[in-house]
Amino acid sequence: MSGSSYAGTLGLYQPGGSLLHRAPAGAKLAGLAVAAVGVLRITTVPTLALAFAATLLAAGLARIPWRVGLAQLRPVLWFAVPLLAFQWVTAGPHRAVLVVGQLLLMVTLAALVTLTTRVSAMLDTFEACLRPLRRVGVSPARVALVLALTVRCVPLVAQTFAETREAQRARGLERSPAALVVPLVIRLLKRADAIGEALAARGVDDDPDDPDAGPGQAGGGSARVR
Structure with a gap:
């Protein structure tokens, strides 16, 4: 995928x-x-x-x-x-x-x-709450993105578990913990890597609070996860 x-x-x-x-x-x-x-x-x-x-x-x-x-x-x-x-x-x-x-x-x-809430709306809310921490060197936008992704990735992990569980049953290996754990870890790592690449392609890997970041590099509005 x-x-x-x-x-x-x-x-x-x-x-x-x-x-x-x-x-x-x-x-x-x-x-x-x-x-x-x-x-x-x-x-x-x-x-x-x-x-x-x-x-x-x-x-x-x-x-x-x-x-x-x-x-x-x-x-x-x-x-x-x-x-x-x-x-x-x-x-x-x-x-x-x-x-x-x-x-x-x-x-x-x-x-x-x-x-019932868009990720972008959550991201904006987290960022607004964390804005005072900018004075001590914390990047509100980056922390807010981590929090928003954490909220949204919980269902993704659950979905991956269900898919792996179904594959385990299809192979008749319900009683084998390794048949569940190993593929699950591999799938999660692959999805994490793919998500990281997708976010990097949208400029989220750059510092959104960096004034020297060029257009399209900052992880601001253009990098919102919806």
């Missing part, structure tokens, strides 16, 4: 005209932080269920396809299921459902934000 096709997987933004889509990226990220604190303070399963229902309603109003939303949770299930079993045995069913439910709810909320 070419570098450009890999670059196309950097974002999972789902275009739309909903209120959530139109909300500023900074407001959504701040709301996500507040919501995460609220989720951790939930102490009953009915309250957790109501929070889930409200989140799913928001996703429905934003017209997020259910298959896309479910894909965001599928990779977490590999961790959630063993966690549920462990909590069930050590702390009881109520605590187990509460802990795993909080985890899945926070992942769902984060996915809702990323699915």
Whole structure:
């Protein structure tokens, strides 16, 4: 797969005209932080269920396809299921459902934000927040790009894991850890290299805060990841 096709997987933004889509990226990220604190303070399963229902309603109003939303949770299930079993045995069913439910709810909320927010908008928000650090030699644009790519590359890693897992099953090697880990690492390294080449081709490898950078070299607006 070419570098450009890999670059196309950097974002999972789902275009739309909903209120959530139109909300500023900074407001959504701040709301996500507040919501995460609220989720951790939930102490009953009915309250957790109501929070889930409200989140799913928001996703429905934003017209997020259910298959896309479910894909965001599928990779977490590999961790959630063993966690549920462990909590069930050590702390009881109520605590187990509460802990795993909080985890899945926070992942769902984060996915809702990323699915309705362009990477460029996130990048601008991060850069604005980090601008005061320029006085101590930190490049806000470069740090913001790293943060934005981190947010967007999580689904890419999950997708790569799913593809490798399917290939492992197709070869009948479900019980071989090496048949999963080795191809997974190789695929991730290849995709990371392709993404790096795509970003470098767009001038992101140059210092966006360098006043001596020529036109098209700075990683500013022309190098936004969308």
